[in-house]
Amino acid sequence: MANLFEHIGVEKERLQFSWISSAEAGKFTNVATEVANTIEALGPIDKFVKKTD
Amino acid sequence: MDSLTQKIRETASNILKEGKVEMVIGFAKGTIPMTTKPYMARTPEQTENFIWDKNCTLNLANYITGRKEKIGIIAKGCDSRNIVNHIVENKISRDQLYIIGVPCSGMADKNNPDELRDNCATCTHKNPVIFDVMVAEPVEEQKLDDPFADVKAIEAMDKDAKWSYFEGLLQNCIRCYACRNACPLCYCPTCFVDESGPQWVGKGQNKTDIQTFHFLRAFHCAGRCTDCGACEAACPMDIHVRAFTRKLNKDSLELFGWEAGLDITKRPPLDTFNPDDPNDFIK
Amino acid sequence: MAEDKKTKVVSFLCNWCSYGAADLAGVSRMQYPENIRVIRIPCTGRVTPKFILSAFREGADGVWVSG
Numbered sequence: 001m002a003n004l005f006e007h008i009g010v011e012k013e014r015l016q017f018s019w020i021s022s023a024e025a026g027k028f029t030n031v032a033t034e035v036a037n038t039i040e041a042l043g044p045i046d047k048f049v050k051k052t053d
Numbered sequence: 054m055d056s057l058t059q060k061i062r063e064t065a066s067n068i069l070k071e072g073k074v075e076m077v078i079g080f081a082k083g084t085i086p087m088t089t090k091p092y093m094a095r096t097p098e099q100t101e102n103f104i105w106d107k108n109c110t111l112n113l114a115n116y117i118t119g120r121k122e123k124i125g126i127i128a129k130g131c132d133s134r135n136i137v138n139h140i141v142e143n144k145i146s147r148d149q150l151y152i153i154g155v156p157c158s159g160m161a162d163k164n165n166p167d168e169l170r171d172n173c174a175t176c177t178h179k180n181p182v183i184f185d186v187m188v189a190e191p192v193e194e195q196k197l198d199d200p201f202a203d204v205k206a207i208e209a210m211d212k213d214a215k216w217s218y219f220e221g222l223l224q225n226c227i228r229c230y231a232c233r234n235a236c237p238l239c240y241c242p243t244c245f246v247d248e249s250g251p252q253w254v255g256k257g258q259n260k261t262d263i264q265t266f267h268f269l270r271a272f273h274c275a276g277r278c279t280d281c282g283a284c285e286a287a288c289p290m291d292i293h294v295r296a297f298t299r300k301l302n303k304d305s306l307e308l309f310g311w312e313a314g315l316d317i318t319k320r321p322p323l324d325t326f327n328p329d330d331p332n333d334f335i336k
Numbered sequence: 337m338a339e340d341k342k343t344k345v346v347s348f349l350c351n352w353c354s355y356g357a358a359d360l361a362g363v364s365r366m367q368y369p370e371n372i373r374v375i376r377i378p379c380t381g382r383v384t385p386k387f388i389l390s391a392f393r394e395g396a397d398g399v400w401v402s403g
Contacts, residue, residue: 018336018402022356029368031336031402033348035369036369039343039398049344242353245386253386265389 013038014045054267057105057155060188061127064153066097068125074151077125078113087166091116103127107161110170110286118144126150126313129157131172131281133181136315139276139318144240149167154184156192163286172282174296175200176229182315201303207296219264225290226263228256232294233270237285238277245269271297276305276323343397345372348387350380354402372400379403 016035020028065077081092081102089108093116094100105127113126114135124145126138133154134259142149149274157180159173177200199205207215230246233239244273245253246266254269255262269295305311308331309322323331355376355395361368377383380403389401391399 005380006374014392014398016336016398016400017334017403018354018400020354020357020402022353022360024357025360025364025366028354028357029366030402032372034336034356034359034399035347035398036345036371038368039345040371042343042397044342045392045395045397140362251390253390260394269385269389 013042055105057188060103061153061155062103062271064125064149065094065100065103065125067224068151068153069097069100073123074125074313075144077103077127078116079127079152079153080109080111080113083108087161087163097245105155107159108163108283108288110160112283113282114139114239115235115283118237118240120145120149123149123151123154125146127153127155128184128273129155130149130176130180130182131157131279132237133183134178135281136277137183137314137317138279140236141314141320145208147317150185151187152181152184154181154187155178156187156189158192158260160282160286164291170282170285171203171293176280178279178312178315183317188233200291201299203296204299204303207300219261220295222293222296223260223263223267226267228258228266229289231287231289232284232292235283236270236274237281237283239270239296260311262317267294267297270294271301271331274298274323275301275311277313278312291300322335343371344395345394345398345400346391347371347374347400347402348377348380348383349374350403351376351378368397 012024018031020031061079062319065079069077076093076095077100078091078093080089081189082104083090087108089104089106091111091113092102094103109129112135113128116140117124117136117325119128121233126132126136133152136150136152140147159169159176159178159179162168162170175197177197179194180185207218210218230244233244233246254265278294278301282295282297282304285293288294302312305322311322313321339350349358358374365393380401383401388399
């Protein structure tokens with residue numbers, strides 16, 4: 001799905017997947033930070049958002 | 054009348070007479086020139102209405118979903134692949150079908166009758182992959198150096214160019230859902246666009262809703278699309294809706310080595326788990 | 337909390353895996369960014385493209401699916 005996203009011009013990094021077990025709190029915080037930073041770096045989205053005007 | 058039409062009528066009328074099937078699905082002449090319509094013949098006399106020409110653009114596999122009777126169906130290469138899809142997805146059983154294979158040399162573009170339509174020009178499965186009887190000798194399959202040249206052209210654009218390309222593509226969409234209705238893959242009892250609780254997609258002409266519809270419609274065809282072109286043939290606004298599904302076809306070929314509807318014994322890649330499946334995208 | 341980060345990441349976390357990890361992270365007082373907005377789901381297998389597109393449609397800047 002991420003590939004199709006990229007194909008139509010939405011950054012595929014906006015969609016992230018991961019596998020974290022319930023015992024991996026450390027991995028969770030690492031991945032959460034990483035994901036948040038990636039999205040933060042991309043900035044707010046302007047595509048696919050329903051504009052109500 | 055050409056020999057294919059003659060042969061189709063003969064075969065269809067024979068199997069109806071012999072009682073092998075209760076009806077035969079094929080093409081009949083449309084109400085305006087250069088068109089055809091799907092036609093179901095239930096008596097040997099009705100088979101006289103069948104025709105075969107360059108305008109049989111719809112996909113007849115669309116009409117066998119969930120049927121209970123024994124059906125004879127006329128199948129060109131792509132119809133036969135969609136019939137395989139239907140069998141694999143348990144929408145009909147192989148025993149119910151009597152498939153009349155027609156080797157296809159490509160259908161005409163609806164706006165430019167002298168040329169082949171896009172998907173036929175890049176077709177590599179002109180002959181039916183599954184059939185009970187063939188009405189003619191198989192035609193030669195073409196070998197393409199680069200079947201996905203059009204997809205690669207879009208991939209080469211930068212993200213804003215891509216976005217504006219797809220925005221332009223969909224700006225004429227009137228949400229008639231003809232592409233969905235013509236598609237043999239779209240047989241859900243309730244389509245996600247018609248669901249109202251929760252409502253996934255708005256009903257109006259909002260740009261985002263149109264994009265969401267097309268994106269999801271295409272994604273539902275991932276690993277199943279046979280590139281039969283029925284969606285484009287049905288579109289009244291001439292939108293190149295295959296731009297989405299072509300990308301997914303390319304991906305399933307590259308990631309899973311899969312082309313839809315070639316073998317009734319194989320499950321589609323998104324339906325199975327294999328430890329070797331590509332999983333680079335998971336952290 | 338101050339709205340210093342403008343982006344929002346909608347996170348679909350599996351009850352038994354990542355949600356448990358998020359819980360453990362909370363109990364262990366580990367820090368993670370506040371723009372992660374968690375939706376707990378019974379199983380990641382139920383996440384469909386519709387969920388993801390709905391999230392984007394309603395204004396998410398990113399979606400994170402974690403099982």
